[in-house]
Amino acid sequence: MTAANNAISIERSLNKKTKPAQDQLGFGIYFTDHMFVMDYSVEREWHNPRITPYQPIVLDPAAKVFHYGQTIFEGLKAYKTEDGGIQLFRPRDNFARMNRSNDRMSVPELDIDVAIAALEQLIAVDQDWIPDLPGTSLYIRPFVIATQATLGVSPSENYQFIIIMSPVGAYYPEGINPVKIHVESHYVRAVVGGVGEAKTAGNYAAALKSQQAAKEEGYTQVLWLDGTQHKYIEEVGSMNVFFKINGTVVTPALNGSILAGITRNSVIQLLKHWDVPVEERVLSIEELYEAGRNGTLEEAFGTGTAAVISPIGEMNWNGEKLVISEGVTGQLSKSIYDTLTGIQTGAVADPFGWVKKVEVSEG
Numbered sequence: 001m002t003a004a005n006n007a008i009s010i011e012r013s014l015n016k017k018t019k020p021a022q023d024q025l026g027f028g029i030y031f032t033d034h035m036f037v038m039d040y041s042v043e044r045e046w047h048n049p050r051i052t053p054y055q056p057i058v059l060d061p062a063a064k065v066f067h068y069g070q071t072i073f074e075g076l077k078a079y080k081t082e083d084g085g086i087q088l089f090r091p092r093d094n095f096a097r098m099n100r101s102n103d104r105m106s107v108p109e110l111d112i113d114v115a116i117a118a119l120e121q122l123i124a125v126d127q128d129w130i131p132d133l134p135g136t137s138l139y140i141r142p143f144v145i146a147t148q149a150t151l152g153v154s155p156s157e158n159y160q161f162i163i164i165m166s167p168v169g170a171y172y173p174e175g176i177n178p179v180k181i182h183v184e185s186h187y188v189r190a191v192v193g194g195v196g197e198a199k200t201a202g203n204y205a206a207a208l209k210s211q212q213a214a215k216e217e218g219y220t221q222v223l224w225l226d227g228t229q230h231k232y233i234e235e236v237g238s239m240n241v242f243f244k245i246n247g248t249v250v251t252p253a254l255n256g257s258i259l260a261g262i263t264r265n266s267v268i269q270l271l272k273h274w275d276v277p278v279e280e281r282v283l284s285i286e287e288l289y290e291a292g293r294n295g296t297l298e299e300a301f302g303t304g305t306a307a308v309i310s311p312i313g314e315m316n317w318n319g320e321k322l323v324i325s326e327g328v329t330g331q332l333s334k335s336i337y338d339t340l341t342g343i344q345t346g347a348v349a350d351p352f353g354w355v356k357k358v359e360v361s362e363g
C-alpha cells in the first residue's frame with residue numbers, strides 16, 4: 001500500500017445522535033456517530049481507508065460471510081482518565097491477535113500500525129462519546145468480513161475491515177458480584193485443531209444453545225470442558241478462567257482450543273509481579289472438584305475485556321454443586337480487579353507498559 005492511498009479520508013456525520021445517559025448504557029447497545037472502513041481486493045490489497053458516518057453496510061446476498069462464516073472480530077476498550085485524557089489498553093496485542101485469527105480463517109493480514117492509526121483517528125473524531133462515569137468505557141469492535149459474492153467454498157477475494165465503537169456501562173453498577181456457572185458436559189466449544197483459538201463468529205453461534213439452557217436453570221455462564229474427553233477445563237463463556245488452589249493460581253494452558261485472552265495474559269503478568277505462584281497447566285474438572293471438596297479451592301474467576309474480572313461463586317457439574325469462597329468475591333480476585341481497572345483508567349501506575357495514550361488534538 002503506498003502512502004497516497006494509505007491516507008484516511010474523513011466524512012463527518014451531519015446529524016449527530018443524542019447521547020444516552022451514562023448510567024443507562026448497558027453493553028453494545030448504542031454506537032458512536034462514525035465508523036472506520038477499509039476494503040481488500042486481490043489486486044489492490046487493503047485500500048481506501050475511510051471514516052464515514054455510522055451506517056448500514058450494503059452487501060450482496062451471496063457474500064461469503066453469510067454462508068461460510070469467514071469473519072473474525074476483536075474487542076478492546078478506550079478509557080477516559082481522571083485528567084480528561086484518553087487511553088487504550090494493550091491495543092497492539094489485540095491487533096496482533098486479530099492477525100492470528102485472520103491467518104487461521106484464511107483472511108489477509110492487516111498492517112497493525114495502520115489498524116492502530118485508524119482506531120486512534122476514529123476515537124479522535126468520536127472522542128465526545130467516551131463516557132467518564134466510574135466503570136464506564138468505550139468498547140471497540142474491529143472486525144473483518146468476507147464480501148466476495150460467489151458461493152464456491154474458497155477463501156474470499158474481497159473483504160471489509162470495519163471498526164465500530166459503543167459506549168458501555170459499568171459491568172458491576174452495584175459492586176463486583178460473583179456469578180453461578182454451569183459446567184457443560186454434553187456440548188463443547190472447540191477442539192484442538194479447530195478454530196477455538198480464533199476470535200471467529202462460529203465459535204459463539206455454537207455456544208448459544210448451551211448458554212441458553214444454563215440461563216434457564218439460573219446460571220449466568222457455561223464452563224467448557226475439552227472437546228474430546230470432557231475432562232479438562234478450558235474457558236468460561238467468552239472468558240478465560242483462573243482458580244486459586246492452596247495458594248497457587250492455576251489457569252488452563254493455551255492448548256490450541258482456548259482463546260488467548262489479553263486479560264488472561266495481564267493477570268498472569270500481574271500475579272508474577274506480585275510474587276503470587278501462578279501455573280498454566282492442564283486442570284481436570286475432577287481435580288477442581290476434589291479441591292472444592294477438601295477445602296483447598298480458595299477462589300475462582302473469569303477474565304475478559306468486558307467484565308475484566310468475573311468472580312465465580314458457585315459451580316454445578318452434573319448436579320453436584322460447589323460453593324466457592326462462600327459465594328462472595330475473594331480477596332485476590334478483588335485486588336486483581338482493582339489493579340487492572342486502575343491501570344486501565346490511569347488511576348494506578350502502569351509498570352508493564354500496557355497503556356497507550358491517544359492524541360486527540362485534531363478531533
Ligand SMILES: *Cc1c(COP(=O)(O)O)cnc(C)c1O
Nearest residue numbers: 238239240259261262263304305
Ligand atoms: C475474547 C475472548 C476471551 C477474552 O479475551 P480478552 O482479550 O481478555 O478480552 C476469552 N475467551 C473467548 C472465547 C473470547 O472470545
